[in-house]
Amino acid sequence: MEGTGNADPQTPGTSLENAPTSSTQKNDKVEQQDFINPTINIIQSASRRTSTSGVSSISREETPPPLPPRPKNLAFFDSRPSSSHSLAPTRPQLVSKATTQLSYTDTQSYNDESREESLSSGASRRKNYFGLNVSRNASDAEDNVSVRSFAPTIEVGGDAESILGEVIGDHEKSLLTSLGNRFEDKESESLFPPDPEFEETFKQEFDEIEEMKADGSNEESVMLQWRAKLKHFLILSSAGKPIYSRHGNDQLITNYIGVVQAIISFYQGANDVLRGFTAGDVRFVVISQGPLNLVAITRLTESDAQLRAQLDALYMQILSTLTLPSMERMFATRASYDLRRPLQGTETLLSALADGFTRGSPSTLLSALECLKLRKSHRHVINSTFLKTRSESLLYGLIVASGKLVSVVRPKKHSLHPGDLHLIFNMLFEAGSVKAGGGENWIPLCLPGFNNTGFLYMYVSFLNLEHPTEQVQERPVSKEGEGDEVAILLISANKEGFFELRGMRDDLVEQLQKNGSIDLMRGAVRQGRPSCTDIVPGSPLRHFLYKSRGNVQFTMPSFDPYFQTALDRRRLMNLYHHLHAHLHTKPTHLKIHHSTSTTNISLAWTTPLFELYCVAPATTSRAALAQAANKVIQWVRKEEERVFIIGGAVF
């Protein structure tokens, strides 16, 4: 490994201490009754909870969400290291160069709000669980500060005034629109400057690395291929035994594992838990979870907290296969235990997760789920059909259409953890095994967010929407989950519950067909996500992510027509990661982050209710961008009960 250079041990934060292990270990004995994990309540909307803090769900419908306060002064910038300022022009490779912070104000009041939320809402509890609470880790802030640039100018101040309000007159608006038309050619161009090197690397990112020849003659080219990868994930036992690597076989990774292991134990010896270090343009982040060390190595724009969330998801996949107590037992007998045997077959799931992170996943970035857009009354019919047909041993029931949640039924006391759902969705829609198998499936799995000590059993049936009562013979092969796939998932603690749940599925599907819900689902799936201009006619936005914090759900427009290739999407996700890292950097607590580059202009905006990230071509003015952002907020408010599952089927 070249130049492990400025390895900087980071100050121990709190995010890891909130990991599931610590909170559930005490409940080893409890079989399925352990619901005290910090889980998220996707259905029991936090709007109900926040109502205690004065924001009722009704008022949320009626009145606009509070706009972020206007910046009172920009003196905040004084606290920035001045060096970063001068860095800006010399870093043309950054997606967004001239970064401007528009609002650092009212940090105090924001803190109060967020603290209140963290006491009352499931959303922030989940964040802790995921270790995604970036703001807890001061070191991230330092990271970002050192890399990002802050270039306050007079002009920024002026814009800052205008961004927050509806300041554009009609005349100006039409002027902008016509300008937009004039630049139509330009608009169809990419939002990102060409970067042939990145394109080439990304194209080969998912290729298999050549086998090392026995005589070692191709060693060099194999090593080069390995190093060219944008992202690596390594999992090793605390004794240093390799457990998983996304790229390369054992032979290839032993050296790296050895070095990583040496560094980890060096810091452990110093009673200092290693969090991450930088070598060249590569960032290493390490988390230690019980007997495992998980390492993410990336050359993409990602913050430590974002990487840790990814590693947490991999760890949850391992727990999902083994359960925590049984993994601990394995290592208790022998510290050098080879975990790969019991994990056999889990590599495909880990790799599907890892590749999802490398392609970039809004769901993981936001730790939130996407729902199928349906009219409230239509969803209500589906929910009540679910409840009506519910069988005795059902714990959770889900209908999922092309990776989006349609309906959930659950017991009143038990919530569903988004991390658990992510594992399930990954298994069903990303890894091919279940999807390609045909027929119905009965899958034992541990949902670690729910209870990491025991197994549940999941009945899975994919529906053919055209002929729902027939078996699906061959399913559409779709990596992005955009085919017409509807899966019925029925989860029970009863190992022998297959035929019971199968009966329920038959019942459910028959009823859904009778009451027309199948047709409605088919329609919604066909329709796909709306485009930005479907949502707000004339909107300059090319894409956005809107996360409802209370519901732990997000919504976004179609990737088409601007982000059709995996590369386009990855670059869009790079931008989102960058914006997200800014919003979640502790000392700033900023509410609006604004960023421009030669090819795009983007905005990140957070309030206690939502997070919004959006991007438009660079020809868009800040005012127009701000206005477009406001329009999106209005749209979501209007469509809230369609794009999100609020309430839902509880028994």
Place this chain on the structure above:
Amino acid sequence: MADSGAQAQPKPSSSVKLVLLGEAAVGKSSLVMRFVNNDFQENKEPTIGAAFLTQKCNLPTRTIKFEIWDTAGQERFASLAPMYYRNAQAALVVYDITKPSSLTKAQHWVAELQRQASPGIVIALVGNKLDLASSNPNSGSSDGDDADAAPAAEGEEEGEEGEGDARRVPTKTAKAYADEEGLLFFETSAKTGLNVAEVFTAIANAIPETSLKGPRGVGGQTSLGRQEDARVNLVGGRTEGAKEGCAC
């Protein structure tokens, strides 16, 4: 189960519970996929848990509806197996003819079934991936009858049979073992489809009519007498005329 019997057929129809067991990656799911969808996937991912599928098989005198449990071969799912074979009337124990250890594993499954499954269970031993053996499968089995029942392991001498022949389990070895244990025996290729329908038809024929009780026939209730029947009649049953029988 749900819709069996819905098909109003003149012939009596009954369902048969069948379970597939065997080491990981020997081709259980591929065999089922060939039988049910007449399809094959080059890089099939491992089964997680178990998959449940159904397929009809038309025999001259009756229709058999197979209710198939395709189990996962990975070690960590092994403890769930009893749940699937407990009430099974038939079992397909699969090994990979290119991998001797998989025959050993198959033998363990057979032993476990004989100990713990329904006494009358019809067991077929299936050596899959026949397409990887260069020689004609029939040449292998024709001289197989005189072999000792030495199980598995010594596949080496067969390796000389042809260039690029990946076969490591001689037909005669497996066949002798199957004969001794009273199992149906086939070598198949899920990839080419060779012998796949034959396996299922042979099983369908091997289930005595007396044990079939309509759609919900349960193997667990059969008498020992029937079991005797099954063993005597079926040994070495490479069923003729099976191909057109199955609805695949």
